[in-house]
Amino acid sequence: MDRPVNALSKAIRRRLGPSRLRDVLHGVPLGHPLHPAMAMVSAGCWIASAVLDVTRSDPRASRTLIATGVGMALPTATAGLADWSTLHREQQRVGFVHAIMNVTATGLYTGSLLMRMAGRERTGRALAFTGLGAVSVGAYLGGHMAYRQAAGANHAESVSHLVPLGWHDLCSLKDLPNGRPVRRRLGYIELFVLRLGDGVSVLADGCSHLAGPLHQGRVTVEDGDPCIVCPWHSSVFRISDGSVVHGPATAKQPAFRTRLRQDGVVQVRPAD
Known part of the structure; x- marks a missing residue:
């Protein structure tokens, strides 16, 4: 499946590009993926x-429910394809079959609706029950992606409960390159650290989308604020507070407050 998966995912990424539409499809304004919530509508109706x-x-009533489910299938699939195009290959393989099953189910329910409208209720019910089997397989695979392969989950665990209370020494300011992000450790927690002049910003290093290393990313400016672009799937986070500027990430990066001791040592604590 890798050849069609690769071609389709590239075409989707190229078509969407960095845009407001892509952020909406990923669910950035909601703070969590949009596709699973929309999928509940079609599945529930069917x-x-x-x-x-x-x-x-x-x-x-049956015709109305089926028509509602079919009508929601296209926007649901559009959001799902946007998410799918930025997953790892192992996740994309499962997602590809997941999509095939859901397309099959949508086709069967569309046929069921047409048969019912033509007065062939028995045939319509048979197609609907077959479609329910297909959508059930698709739902199982969707659950496997979410709960076993962690597609759509937040990969940047909140670190406040992992760090003892108070301020902690991180490193010396003079050891940080100016304008270039680096990775530093606080205990066993890996941090993204960026020095801009005498100011230092610190985030969790693993991207909330799929744990990409933010310290290898590119620093950019969005609406006047310094941001970091994940090197894996181009999620954009505001460096000052870790908020999501552009998806596919939907969960913010855990951020740290910083201060500079008189001897030039940078201290950090989790942001409130």
Whole structure:
């Protein structure tokens, strides 16, 4: 599957590019991925229609639920493809089959709706139950991606509970290159450190998207604020507080407060 996966993911990334639309599809304004929440609408409608079919309840209600699920499938798939295009290859392989199953389910439910509208209720129910099987397999694979492969999860664990209270010595200011990010350790926690003049900004180093090393990223400016671009999938974070400027990341980077001792040693503590 690697050849079609590679071609499709490149085409999607090239088409979306860095844009406001891409951020919305990733769910940046919500603070978590958009696709799983939207998928619940289609899946919920189709499961509800199956209950109505089993109980032989109002056929019009079943048609309405199926039509709603089919109508939500396209925007749901669009958000899902945006997320999928920036995953690791192992995750993309599972996601590719996940997408195939969901496209199959959408086609079956579309056929079910057409059969019902033509008065062929029995055929429509048969197609719907087959579609429910397909969407169930797709949902299982989606759960595998989320809970076993950690696609869409926050990979930048909050570090406040891992650091003892108070200020902690990090390094000497003179040991930090000016304008170039570096990695430093606070105990066993790896930190992104950037010195700009006499000021020092510190974030957790592992990107919240898929744990990419932020210290290897590129420093840029967005709306007048210094930002760091993840070298793996180009998520952009504001250096001052770790907030997400551009996705695919949706969770902010844990940030640290800093101060400079009189002897030139930089001290840090987790930000409030």
